[in-house]
Amino acid sequence: MNELPQQLANGLILGAMYGLIAIGYTMVYGIVQLINFAHGEIFMIGGFGALTVSLWLPDGFSLLAAIPLMIIGGVICSVAVGTAAERFAYRPLRGAPRLAPLITAIGLSILLQQAIWKWYPEAKKDRTFPQFSGDPVHIFGADVQRGDFFLILAAPLCMLALAYYVNKTRTGRGMQATAQDPDTAKLMGINTDRIIVMAFAIGAAFAAIAAVGYGLHNGQVGFKMGFIMGLKAFTAAVLGGIGNIYGAMLGGIVLGVAEALATGYMADVPGMEQFGGGAWKDVWAFALLILVLLLRPQGLLGERVADRA
Amino acid sequence: MRNRSALILTTVLTTGALTLTACGSRDKDKGSDDNGGGKTTVTIGFDAPLTGDLSALGIGMRNSAELAVKTANKENTVDGVEFKLEPLDDQAQPSVGGQNAQKFISNNDVIGVVGPLNSSVSQSMQKPFNDANLTQISPANTGTELTQGDGWKTGDKKRQFKTFFRTATTDQVQGQFAAQYLFQKAKIKKVYLIDDQKTYGAGLAASFKDTFTDLGGKIVGSDHVNPEDRDFKSVTSKVKGTGAEAVYYGGEYPAAAPLSQQLKESGAKIPLMGGDGMKSDEFPKLNKKAEGDFGTSVGAPVEELPSAKKFIAEYNKNYKENMETYGGGTYDATWAIIEAVKLAVDENDGKLPSDAREKVLASMSKVKFDGVTGSVSFDKYGDTTNTMMTAYEVKNNKWGSKFSEAYKPR
Numbered sequence: 001m002n003e004l005p006q007q008l009a010n011g012l013i014l015g016a017m018y019g020l021i022a023i024g025y026t027m028v029y030g031i032v033q034l035i036n037f038a039h040g041e042i043f044m045i046g047g048f049g050a051l052t053v054s055l056w057l058p059d060g061f062s063l064l065a066a067i068p069l070m071i072i073g074g075v076i077c078s079v080a081v082g083t084a085a086e087r088f089a090y091r092p093l094r095g096a097p098r099l100a101p102l103i104t105a106i107g108l109s110i111l112l113q114q115a116i117w118k119w120y121p122e123a124k125k126d127r128t129f130p131q132f133s134g135d136p137v138h139i140f141g142a143d144v145q146r147g148d149f150f151l152i153l154a155a156p157l158c159m160l161a162l163a164y165y166v167n168k169t170r171t172g173r174g175m176q177a178t179a180q181d182p183d184t185a186k187l188m189g190i191n192t193d194r195i196i197v198m199a200f201a202i203g204a205a206f207a208a209i210a211a212v213g214y215g216l217h218n219g220q221v222g223f224k225m226g227f228i229m230g231l232k233a234f235t236a237a238v239l240g241g242i243g244n245i246y247g248a249m250l251g252g253i254v255l256g257v258a259e260a261l262a263t264g265y266m267a268d269v270p271g272m273e274q275f276g277g278g279a280w281k282d283v284w285a286f287a288l289l290i291l292v293l294l295l296r297p298q299g300l301l302g303e304r305v306a307d308r309a
Numbered sequence: 310m311r312n313r314s315a316l317i318l319t320t321v322l323t324t325g326a327l328t329l330t331a332c333g334s335r336d337k338d339k340g341s342d343d344n345g346g347g348k349t350t351v352t353i354g355f356d357a358p359l360t361g362d363l364s365a366l367g368i369g370m371r372n373s374a375e376l377a378v379k380t381a382n383k384e385n386t387v388d389g390v391e392f393k394l395e396p397l398d399d400q401a402q403p404s405v406g407g408q409n410a411q412k413f414i415s416n417n418d419v420i421g422v423v424g425p426l427n428s429s430v431s432q433s434m435q436k437p438f439n440d441a442n443l444t445q446i447s448p449a450n451t452g453t454e455l456t457q458g459d460g461w462k463t464g465d466k467k468r469q470f471k472t473f474f475r476t477a478t479t480d481q482v483q484g485q486f487a488a489q490y491l492f493q494k495a496k497i498k499k500v501y502l503i504d505d506q507k508t509y510g511a512g513l514a515a516s517f518k519d520t521f522t523d524l525g526g527k528i529v530g531s532d533h534v535n536p537e538d539r540d541f542k543s544v545t546s547k548v549k550g551t552g553a554e555a556v557y558y559g560g561e562y563p564a565a566a567p568l569s570q571q572l573k574e575s576g577a578k579i580p581l582m583g584g585d586g587m588k589s590d591e592f593p594k595l596n597k598k599a600e601g602d603f604g605t606s607v608g609a610p611v612e613e614l615p616s617a618k619k620f621i622a623e624y625n626k627n628y629k630e631n632m633e634t635y636g637g638g639t640y641d642a643t644w645a646i647i648e649a650v651k652l653a654v655d656e657n658d659g660k661l662p663s664d665a666r667e668k669v670l671a672s673m674s675k676v677k678f679d680g681v682t683g684s685v686s687f688d689k690y691g692d693t694t695n696t697m698m699t700a701y702e703v704k705n706n707k708w709g710s711k712f713s714e715a716y717k718p719r
Contacts, residue, residue: 126539145574217540218539219595263532279535282535
């Protein structure tokens with residue numbers, strides 16, 4: 001068990017990434033009850049937006065200084081795509097049966113993936129993402145890569161900002177009202193269309209930040225990266241209680257840690273040698289999801305219905 | 310309302326199906342038409358992933374096959390026959406490969422197929438080709454069971470499909486060679502084993518494991534990963550604690566690159582070794598910490614063979630993409646079909662026989678020529694008789710060849 005701190009650190013970093021993406025699923029679901037399956041692709045486009053900015057910068061530009069610019073680039077791209085998707089793909093279907101926008105989301109996801117594949121230069125294979133040089137930092141018995149500190153800092157900051165926004169600002173409270181009862185909210189003078197666009201935009205921005213973290217963590221971005229990450233983040237959102245923003249982050253971290261521990265230790269459990277390791281980590285992650293949903297169908301933090309936004 | 314949507318859905322599906330069928334039979338009616346100068350056109354099919362993350366390898370293969378076809382046409386290798394290449398994309402997916410196989414079979418002009426890249430894709434193509442008597446030569450499939458059947462491990466070898474040939478050596482040979490190189494030349498005694506659970510990766514890892522333990526080496530642990538994953542931190546953290554001196558990975562470069570990088574980042578400063586699926590030029594590009602990693606590949610290094618000089622010069626003149634690992638092998642595979650057509654035509658008084666597919670297939674066992682990767686001919690299983698193997702090491706962010714030998718399987 002001597003690598004336990006390391007495995008926990010691996011899980012936390014992965015979980016922070018899942019959590020940031022899961023915010024987008026959960027906010028959109030909380031307000032319009034739509035599972036935006038194209039969200040994984042919006043995450044991917046954020047990664048390519050950040051990559052584009054880093055390619056524009058001159059050689060020798062410090063990566064630390066480039067990161068804010070890359071975030072801005074990524075956020076602009078994914079917010080643009082996310083809000084455009086809302087306006088042109090989902091809004092026309094807003095009174096339609098639930099399944100219609102769901103299928104649209106899947107179609108949109110394929111469209112976005114293929115668009116990047118086709119038109120982004122050399123995106124037919126994985127592209128390298130800038131990375132910090134230097135040795136990992138040793139803290140609490142774990143080696144943490146320099147690039148991973150981005151996620152460790154960004155995830156709590158984003159959560160704080162989101163909590164403040166949802167609870168303290170006018171639009172944030174409007175968002176809560178729309179989530180509780182869109183019709184009444186409209187009667188109270190809330191521009192629900194604007195609120196919905198905001199929910200998509202915030203989700204997309206968080207996804208872009210997660211994508212920068214993904215790039216720094218894995219050293220590459222690819223047109224296919226949104227599929228698996230989106231699926232995992234959706235799982236995290238359900239695990240934490242879909243519709244609850246804190247639940248999304250909690251679900252992400254639980255999922256990430258569960259995956260890391262399953263990879264690291266499941267094979268050591270007597271009788272489970274066959275079911276351990278990297279190949280089975282997804283099985284254990286989903287087994288955990290099923291278990292949580294059996295015991296708490298609303299998810300880990302699902303009871304705070306009034307808070308969902 | 311309900312009925313209406315069902316109706317619309319059915320209409321859409323039917324239209325879609327019809328359109329797809331139309332695509333498949335587009336070339337069917339043309340038959341073997343003469344093109345002006347009294348030449349018969351024959352088509353060589355080609356299948357590999359031209360899109361997706363393995364496309365770097367696939368595109369290098371397509372270009373090389375195209376070059377072989379162009380060369381044959383320019384040099385008039387087969388009198389009265391004009392060759393044409395029909396490349397299809399299998400996206401590295403067995404289901405797509407199966408559909409492509411059907412497309413080739415239904416096109417009567419196709420007399421042979423070069424490809425695919427992935428052993429798992431090949432498994433969905435072999436049976437239909439066998440039933441249609443259509444020759445298939447893969448420059449890259451190294452899965453041992455593809456030619457010798459599942460019994461190869463116990464010595465019970467049996468040819469699986471009469472139509473399947475390859476210019477690549479088997480995983481069995483490659484895994485053994487890798488184990489021997491690592492143990493005897495690189496003096497590494499403790500290895501951690503990882504594979505991606507695909508036909509190729511798992512076969513390679515299994516063969517490596519057997520030989521390495523036979524030689525006296527120790528496998529200190531093993532794990533399996535998903536080829537789609539890019540985060541292997543939890544696996545590499547585990548490796549660090551086992552005292553392994555190297556990691557052997559059965560799999561391909563898109564996952565191998567982040568695996569190698571994260572292995573070194575985890576603090577275990579040990580090399581990763583893999584087979585020809587990892588030995589792509591993309592590998593050191595995607596992975597900044599590839600220095601010192603090992604790879605093996607089939608055949609002598611193409612760049613160093615005198616027979617390959619002309620091929621490399623022609624290739625670089627015509628294409629901007631790298632030829633990658635399988636360029637030379639694909640050229641040879643395509644050329645083997647051209648040679649087989651030549652033999653069939655010669656036997657038929659200089660005309661393409663009417664049962665061209667059967668005759669080309671029959672000629673395959675007689676094919677023997679000096680190709681880009683060495684002497685090309687096939688044994689009774691359809692395997693190449695050329696067992697030249699090369700070990701490579703990453704130096705200055707590039708693969709450099711270390712050691713070649715004509716390996717004798719154990």
